[in-house]
Amino acid sequence: MLRGMATVSFYADDLEAAKTWYTEVLGVEPYYAVPGAYYEFRIGDYQHELGIINRKFAPAGAQNHPGGAILHWHVDNLEASFDHLLALGAKEYTPITPHGTGDFITASVTDPFGNILGIMQNPHYLDILTKTHSA
Incomplete structure (x- = not known):
């Protein structure tokens, strides 16, 4: 059923600051961008996706503090x-x-x-x- 991690999504109130921070951490620029809404990085051996999403698009009930998996x-x-x-x-x-x-x-x-x-x-x-x- 589960074949592999496809995308992990992180949310940020300050999307541009998050894009800058993850660009520094990962050493690559996002390969896909919807300014003001979403940035996506391809990283690692299998080019997995890490998406940074403007928190205003988070699902209803999403928490603003760490937790979960x-x-x-x-x-x-x-x-x-x-x-x-x-x-x-x-x-x-x-x-x-x-x-x-x-x-x-x-x-x-x-x-x-x-x-x-x-x-x-x-x-x-x-x-x-x-x-x-x-x-």
């Missing part, structure tokens, strides 16, 4: 990525946390716009990447 993006160096996000103004949401044997490590931040951004070192991700890119 956390989507973790694979990173090669969790500590450096975490420090980079904090240096750019994000706030720690969950600390750097090893899981199981320590091969899986997660952390998350709240971006300056109230969204939770999870990061993870995940050997399973790297295994799948190797298999799919060598096929």
Whole structure:
């Protein structure tokens, strides 16, 4: 049923500031834009979509504070990525946390716009990447 993450959507009261912040974090400009409403980035090995949406278009009942599910993006160096996000103004949401044997490590931040951004070192991700890119 679920085939893969297609788009994750974040909301921001200040859309232009969010576009600027995520451009700095990701090192790429949005590939699609509806100024005043929506910016979309393609990122990572599979060019997944990260959409930044003007909060005025959020669904009825959407909360303006962090909560709910956390989507973790694979990173090669969790500590450096975490420090980079904090240096750019994000706030720690969950600390750097090893899981199981320590091969899986997660952390998350709240971006300056109230969204939770999870990061993870995940050997399973790297295994799948190797298999799919060598096929």
